[in-house]
Amino acid sequence: MKSLIVTGGANGLGRSIAQSASDAGYRVGIIDANIDALEDAASSIQNTVPLFASVTSSDEITSALDKFEQVPDIWVNNAGIVRFGPLLELSIDDWRAVVDVNLTGTFICSTIVAQAMAHRGSGSIVNITSINGIAAGTNSGAYGATKSAISLLTQQMSLEWGELGLRVNALAPGLIDGGMSEPIYSDPQFRKLRTEKVPIGRLGTEDDIAQAVLFLGSESASYITGHELVVDGGIINSIIANLPRPSSVDSVGLGEERL
Template sequence: MTAALFSLDGKTALVTGAGRGIGRALALGLARAGADLVLLGRPHSQKATAATVSALGRRVRVVDLDLSDPAQVRATAARLATEEHVDVLVNNAGIIDRRRAAEIRPADWSHVLDVNLNSLFFLTQQLAGPMVSRGSGKVINVASLMSFQGGLNVASYAATKHAIAGLTRALSNEWAGHGVQVNAIAPGYIVTDNTQPLREDPNRLHAITDRIPAGRWGEPDDLVGAAVFLASGASAYVTGHVLVVDGGWTAR
């Protein structure tokens, strides 16, 4: 009975940015829970993830897409809404631009917003439509500790992650009555390419690690349990929530 609550057998999950790091871990975790996968992201970046999903015995489709191109995102999302029965949408793809606010050029700002926020909204707008019509579905957005804090020299990233938390709640309010749960996962400091500059700076590395009650940085696999929970029937009455997975950082 308990295992059935978390099973994703017969479900199809679409994961963005599944080529590495958190996206790859979430895609493989959902596949191990029983889901078939659609992997959407940068061209030629997701082949290894797709091969592993296939080896797990799950159907997998790779869709190459430049998430910084709003027109391309809208067109691809509309097509996928007719071609795939997406039960779970995981909006994971994101980039970070580390520079002082005074140094951010308009193109830099727009690029981060297009990848992190605008693509997320337009994908969700198209792919959640059929969920609402069917009366069931799951949307999982990947937020951040920067959904609650300002960080250092990451103004555009912080802006998008604050917006993702707000959008999660707004969409939940619209769709909860239609059987669609919209939630987010807010990772703490995770060992990924995005955090490599922090880990290469001895002062930042020690300052951050010393503040984490768990005593270590997270690994991408530390987020899988939260994703499976939010993707499964176990979270049928959980919506509009931002689930922090941070080793205790925000409790400190």
């Protein structure tokens, strides 16, 4: 039976990834540091194994993998946190917490599971990044820096581990209606303003991300590695199109001969 482990799988995007993987016939391991949410997720989703661990602890992640009793076909590094604030006001503790969970957690989990996957000779890792790691955003400097670093780490891992039979990719969600963004989109005004900016005209769902993760992790993507798949309805490409622009300029050049 195919199997998948997702970190931070008790809530938000991770929980949706666990649900979709279970629906698709995977045996699923859910790693999370929130015991109550973990037990709730594992009891609601079929064919799941709750694995209580923090991605910041090598010992806990090693024990979690042992407890799963199977080297997963797909490992999803999804656990992530954000601490908002302008850089000049961000405490060193908040900076370190974000780097520790997002970046170091991805390194710890990936290196542990990669050794087990390499022993088998196959495996796939998907790292959840963010469009905030592609372009800087408001008051999210620590978060964006970790996501950008995970993107480069993904390339590095794909380079080093390809000959071991492993593929490593990243997936950058855009404006997602759920998870840690729930406080933004529960405000009707900001929900509308943001939705209008997305080229395809809607916010992303947790399921949009889950389905893309399953594609990238599975054999359907067997020749894709070191790639960052942006799942954002086109928002990251729309920065220039969203700048104010006088309509008069669009008539300039009309009627002139152009080669």
